[in-house]
Amino acid sequence: GTAAASTAGGNVTMSTNAEFEPFEYKANGKIVGIDVDIANKVAAKLGKTLQVRDVAFDSLPAELTAGKCDFVAAGMTITDDRKKNMDFSDSYFDAAQAIIVAKGSTIKGKADLKGKKIGVQQGTTGDDYCTKNYKDTPPKRYNKGADAISDLISKRIDAVVIDDYSAQKFVAKNANQVQKLSDALTVEHYAIAVKKGNTQLVSTINGVLKDMKSNGELDKIINKYKSA
Ligand code: ARG
Incomplete structure (x- = not known):
């Protein structure tokens, strides 16, 4: 070995x-x-x-x-x-996949994600979920979740799909700009x-x-x- x-x-x-x-x-x-x-x-x-x-x-x-x-x-x-x-x-x-959007976004839940620019961490189950469910608009894949959050804050993407507990941490750090929606996308x-x-x-x-x-x-x- x-x-x-x-x-x-x-x-x-x-x-x-x-x-x-x-x-x-x-x-x-x-x-x-x-x-x-x-x-x-x-x-x-x-x-x-x-x-x-x-x-x-x-x-x-x-x-x-x-x-x-x-x-x-x-x-x-x-x-x-x-x-x-x-x-x-x-x-x-x-855990579950959660949705993070900018404060005031028109995306209110899972049903609004179709056709939107979604950021995910490459190779994660969030990536898998979005790749499979939104075939026409493949997610933007980031090396780090934090980079997806930065792009969300600067409006380069419309949402981030990431694990819920981690999502809470990202939102707590950027509470003036982003929020976590209540919809859960998966059970993990x-x-x-x-x-x-x-x-x-x-x-x-x-x-x-x-x-x-x-x-x-x-x-x-x-x-x-x-x-x-
Ligand atoms: N739970 C998800 C997965 O298994 C995301 C895990 C991300 N973990 C990390 N250390 N970046 O794909």
């Missing part, structure tokens, strides 16, 4: 895309967030030190296949398509992904998640970032 995957002691490596507050983002030059806290618990269980690799969201699957990391923790939604190339842990968070479940066939690591991760759910630690972590 790869050095990252099987060295005793040493490091365990997670890959992520730290553009997704509150799950992973940069604060004072450090990558922090709900996923980092969970990953640290996994590392502790393995008796290893957590290393974090920050890459583009759409290159996360390749991080696993190329053995650049042991697992991906990136607010990643379980999908049938992704399951072809990676294995998922149990889910640790339920986040999980940690490992290289296909790494059943041992999946069961370790599931054990950690199970403990964190039953002892209240997971809720505590999620709540900690609500106000952060």
Whole structure:
């Protein structure tokens, strides 16, 4: 196997895309967030030190296949398509795609999105949703959700479709200019992904998640970032 995957002691490596507050983002030059806290618990269980690799969201699957990391923790939604190339842990968070528009926009809900210029983060389930549902007007794909929000504020696009919790964070930072609509577009479940066939690591991760759910630690972590 790869050095990252099987060295005793040493490091365990997670890959992520730290553009997704509150799950992973940069604060004072450090990558922090709900996923980092969970990953640290996994590392502790393995008796290893957590290393974090920050890459583009759409290159996360390749991080696993190329053995650049042991697992991906990136607010990643379980999908049938992704399951072809990676294995998922149990889910640790339920989410939905949300719509963000400029204050005063004529877009009031899902029904108004057709034919509009929509920004998404490339390779996400928001990208998938818009690509599939609005075939005539493919979404504008950004490397970072924050860049889509900037384009929304400067009226280059009409809406941003992004995961709800992250949407709340973006809106809180730009509350004078943008707002989140109440419509939810999808039902999604986040999980940690490992290289296909790494059943041992999946069961370790599931054990950690199970403990964190039953002892209240997971809720505590999620709540900690609500106000952060
Ligand atoms: N939940 C969505 C997906 O799986 C978006 C995740 C974005 N995560 C990130 N770290 N940028 O496609």
